[in-house]
Amino acid sequence: xxxxxxxxxxxxxxxxxxxxxxxxxxxxxxxxxxxxxxxxxxxxxxxxxxxxxxxxxxxxxxxxxxxxxxxxxxxxxxxxxxxxxxxxxxxxxxxxxxxxxxxxxxxxxxxxxxxxxxxxxxxxxxxxxxxxxxxxxxxxxxxxxxxxxxxxxxxxxxxxxxxxxxxxxxxxxxxxxxxxxxxxxxxxxxxxxxxxxxxxxxxxxxxxxxxxxxxxxxxxxxxxxxxxxxxxxxxxxxxxxxxxxxxxxxxxxxxxxxxxxxxxxxxxxxxxxxxxxxxxxxxxxxxxxxxxxxxxxxxxxxxxxxxxxxxxxxxxxxxxxxxxxxxxxxxxxxxxxxxxxxxxxxxxxxxxxxxxxxxxxxxxxxxxxxxxxxxxxxxxxxxxxxxxxxxxxxxxxxxxxxxxxxxxxx
Amino acid sequence: xxxxxxxxxxxxxxxxxxxxxxxxxxxxxxxxxxxxxxxxxxxxxxxxxxxxxxxxxxxxxxxxxxxxxxxxxxxxxxxxxxxxxxxxxxxxxxxxxxxxxxxxxxxxxxxxxxxxxxxxxxxxxxxxxxxxxxxxxxxxxxxxxxxxxxxxxxxxxxxxxxxxxxxxxxxxxxxxxxxxxxxxxxxxxxxxxxxxxxxxxxxxxxxxxxxxxxxxxxxxxxxxxxxxxxxxxxxxxxxxxxxxxxxxxxxxxxxxxxxxxxxxxxxxxxxxxxxxxxxx
Amino acid sequence: xxxxxxxxxxxxxxxxxxxxxxxxxxxxxxxxxxxxxxxxxxxxxxxxxxxxxxxxxxxxxxxxxxxxxxxxxxxxxxxxxxxxxxxxxxxxxxxxxxxxxxxxxxxxxxxxxxxxxxxxxxxxxxxxxxxxxxxxxxxxxxxxxxxxxxxxxxxxxxxxxxxxxxxxxxxxxxxxxxxxxxxxxxxxxxxxxxxxxxxxxxxxxxxxxxxxxxxxxxxxxxxxxxxxxxxxxxxxxxxxxxxxxxxxxxxxxxxxxxxxxxxxxxxxxxxxxxxxxxxxxxxxxxxxxxxxxxxxxxxxx
Numbered sequence: 001x002x003x004x005x006x007x008x009x010x011x012x013x014x015x016x017x018x019x020x021x022x023x024x025x026x027x028x029x030x031x032x033x034x035x036x037x038x039x040x041x042x043x044x045x046x047x048x049x050x051x052x053x054x055x056x057x058x059x060x061x062x063x064x065x066x067x068x069x070x071x072x073x074x075x076x077x078x079x080x081x082x083x084x085x086x087x088x089x090x091x092x093x094x095x096x097x098x099x100x101x102x103x104x105x106x107x108x109x110x111x112x113x114x115x116x117x118x119x120x121x122x123x124x125x126x127x128x129x130x131x132x133x134x135x136x137x138x139x140x141x142x143x144x145x146x147x148x149x150x151x152x153x154x155x156x157x158x159x160x161x162x163x164x165x166x167x168x169x170x171x172x173x174x175x176x177x178x179x180x181x182x183x184x185x186x187x188x189x190x191x192x193x194x195x196x197x198x199x200x201x202x203x204x205x206x207x208x209x210x211x212x213x214x215x216x217x218x219x220x221x222x223x224x225x226x227x228x229x230x231x232x233x234x235x236x237x238x239x240x241x242x243x244x245x246x247x248x249x250x251x252x253x254x255x256x257x258x259x260x261x262x263x264x265x266x267x268x269x270x271x272x273x274x275x276x277x278x279x280x281x282x283x284x285x286x287x288x289x290x291x292x293x294x295x296x297x298x299x300x301x302x303x304x305x306x307x308x309x310x311x312x313x314x315x316x317x318x319x320x321x322x323x324x325x326x327x328x329x330x331x332x333x334x335x336x337x338x339x340x341x342x343x344x345x346x347x348x349x350x351x352x353x354x355x356x357x358x359x360x361x362x363x364x365x366x367x368x369x370x371x372x373x374x375x376x377x378x379x380x381x382x383x384x385x386x387x388x389x390x391x392x393x394x395x396x397x398x399x400x401x402x403x404x405x406x407x408x409x410x
Numbered sequence: 411x412x413x414x415x416x417x418x419x420x421x422x423x424x425x426x427x428x429x430x431x432x433x434x435x436x437x438x439x440x441x442x443x444x445x446x447x448x449x450x451x452x453x454x455x456x457x458x459x460x461x462x463x464x465x466x467x468x469x470x471x472x473x474x475x476x477x478x479x480x481x482x483x484x485x486x487x488x489x490x491x492x493x494x495x496x497x498x499x500x501x502x503x504x505x506x507x508x509x510x511x512x513x514x515x516x517x518x519x520x521x522x523x524x525x526x527x528x529x530x531x532x533x534x535x536x537x538x539x540x541x542x543x544x545x546x547x548x549x550x551x552x553x554x555x556x557x558x559x560x561x562x563x564x565x566x567x568x569x570x571x572x573x574x575x576x577x578x579x580x581x582x583x584x585x586x587x588x589x590x591x592x593x594x595x596x597x598x599x600x601x602x603x604x605x606x607x608x609x610x611x612x613x614x615x616x617x618x619x620x621x622x623x624x625x626x627x628x629x630x631x632x633x634x635x636x637x638x639x640x641x642x643x644x645x646x647x648x649x650x651x652x653x654x655x656x657x658x659x660x661x662x663x664x665x666x667x668x669x670x671x672x673x674x675x676x677x678x679x680x681x682x683x684x685x686x687x688x689x690x
Numbered sequence: 691x692x693x694x695x696x697x698x699x700x701x702x703x704x705x706x707x708x709x710x711x712x713x714x715x716x717x718x719x720x721x722x723x724x725x726x727x728x729x730x731x732x733x734x735x736x737x738x739x740x741x742x743x744x745x746x747x748x749x750x751x752x753x754x755x756x757x758x759x760x761x762x763x764x765x766x767x768x769x770x771x772x773x774x775x776x777x778x779x780x781x782x783x784x785x786x787x788x789x790x791x792x793x794x795x796x797x798x799x800x801x802x803x804x805x806x807x808x809x810x811x812x813x814x815x816x817x818x819x820x821x822x823x824x825x826x827x828x829x830x831x832x833x834x835x836x837x838x839x840x841x842x843x844x845x846x847x848x849x850x851x852x853x854x855x856x857x858x859x860x861x862x863x864x865x866x867x868x869x870x871x872x873x874x875x876x877x878x879x880x881x882x883x884x885x886x887x888x889x890x891x892x893x894x895x896x897x898x899x900x901x902x903x904x905x906x907x908x909x910x911x912x913x914x915x916x917x918x919x920x921x922x923x924x925x926x927x928x929x930x931x932x933x934x935x936x937x938x939x940x941x942x943x944x945x946x947x948x949x950x951x952x953x954x955x956x957x958x959x960x961x962x963x964x965x966x967x968x969x970x971x972x973x974x975x976x977x978x979x980x981x982x983x984x985x986x987x988x989x990x991x
Contacts, residue, residue, distance in 0.1 A: 066649045528919050531969075
């Protein structure tokens, strides 16, 4: 009887996946991505328009969180499967190319079509084109609460001054209730702008880390200063803390990326977006990493699907679709004609976003970037905790990064 | 006599005190999740300690059902969890019985191997698991998931059941067979009811394994229509900018079936065994 | 007699084999895959064309200078496991004993509340705890300073405090499981044993030591053994509460290395070797523990 029951259970389980999938003769194309919900909604709309135009194709989108998108795609592709299209930031390209799981694209798209796009949207790596992007950005900007900060700072000194006037203990209980500036400063990605502002950068053109530099040291010192000397940032702030402080009006400014603006608007904050300030000592603008977000094609894609995959990508990157996304999300488009459109030119947020992007530097695509992030974090946090000096930290980061890169490539 | 009553009263009062303190400790973080679900604009944290936040609303709960396929995820998860629970209870109760009552070749090895299946860090199992499931055409099927979940939950459940069966004297089955039952009837009618508490644990554990598991489900289920609750919840999360309001509301709802299951099963968490049953 | 033994054997076969087929099917292939990979050089540069290179990866696991230090993390993992299990079992059994008394009313309500930490989705609860440990805004420090007048603790910024914080979170998450097991285990003890002890005038301590504890052992031992193994390998909580190892990569378990190696650095060969090492550590523990607690034998015979 027990075995009878087992048979029943297995029978039930077998039944369920079997039915339903058969009978759909359309060509299936799947896109995997890591987009948040507002972007997904727009993507779905655009996909449906595509399917209406081409009834013989069925397009599906699947969301995966960033880290899992990368590892999930790697696992699936290595096993000979996976989605036809994978959409994400450009730093995915490095590992994907090294593992040979994405296709070179320069032979698949016509040159004249490619030329209509901002060159920063086309990610070339080791001689081949691997990603075509419809959005440019992923960059950090200075987001300010217009009620508290009517005019944003343009230099580091102005930033400190405004910060000082805002940081206050409003109800006299001995605890600071409002900070001038709050942001996820303990995370290396959010520290990069100050490294570049002081003249440093994470790697040279050959992919070797350049963490042990004056720029790194000065950048680290600066962060310590604004926390300990000028006291305009909270003692401990991760992404969520900074976010909540800003949303509650308890921080005048926050450093955050283009993905966050819509959330703040929804929370009712009258925000302004400004490029990060200029460092007076060096005369350089703080520049963040800029990364395109785009489409890559799985090496396992079936021959008969290829034509539709290309058709779909061209469709999603077309003028009307880019304009739609830009208007609703405030992301920077990549089609030159849209970049120069009235909407982009006249929208305050996008104008400033454009400037911030121009001050920035492209995010490296090499797989070793991960080793660098991982090596920066411990020393960086040690400096913040006071257990290491900035010079020591810079040296250690560099040494650790070099070692990790060797380990990765053995 | 009076002193005995006093110590008893003291014991009972202290017991209530302990239970209340631990209940508060258990409840506090969970209440915060409830608060998150009520707060507007996706705030994970707050600078105030209030349980009912400013501008609290049930919008997130409504949005779960109207703007997301939460109901679909709920149905999918319930199906998978019930199948896994059923398989788990059936297989663990029978397998555990064998380990408890019979001595057979490689018994100790068998028990040890149950443990062994749990020792390997899950991270490195993903790639070979995926390859294996691809070759068996089990990707994107519920059968694949049910098999994986049963495989993870069974070792503990089998071992559990065996341990519980061990506390039931074999003299009971002997008495039953003398009375005319065959081995199977003895198992089903006498032993199994006595092992009810262990069955409760097996059922609950199997259910939880399937209800809350994320990593394997995310790797196997490629179709949004097949998503289970954990994958659905993950979709509210982004690297930066998660929809905490929805996540909180979903977490509250997801917890409720587990608590209900536990409460309904716990009426079987009673002692059924008395030494007297052998004599009669 | 012979047909009876045959039917006997058949029952055993039918009962045990299906479960084991599934178990081994699911576990054995991945395990051997990892054994092979651990002897290879599979990584970013050799993802499809990897070849067997012998024990290189194992040598690396034990001798490669790592940040944080391998042996320190190993020790930390052991401390993590022991402390967690100790409190899980202590609190779980204690609450089960309290809850099991017949004079307690409202058992259902208490059970429902006390099972919540196990029932609630882990991700959001771990992040909520992380928020509670924040120095300025977290509830824990707020309670410490406002109700008890103690200074706030820098939970997440100092290595020791961070370690304590993740342990606290995991203890909170884990005690309901042990409590439920213990509740089940307590049901297996016949009332007459207690009544006989009462007649003999035994104290509660005596009853606990000589009746309760020995008799819940068969049921608790599987939970404790497996609990130890699961806790040893439990990456989730440590990762989420410490935000992937903060401060300064100090808050890690051995499995964090596996995760980082495989997911961040694509060093699959190294990850596999380390996993196998962890496996053998746990195997050694289980064998010793099982032998000492005689877990495979019957208690009543």
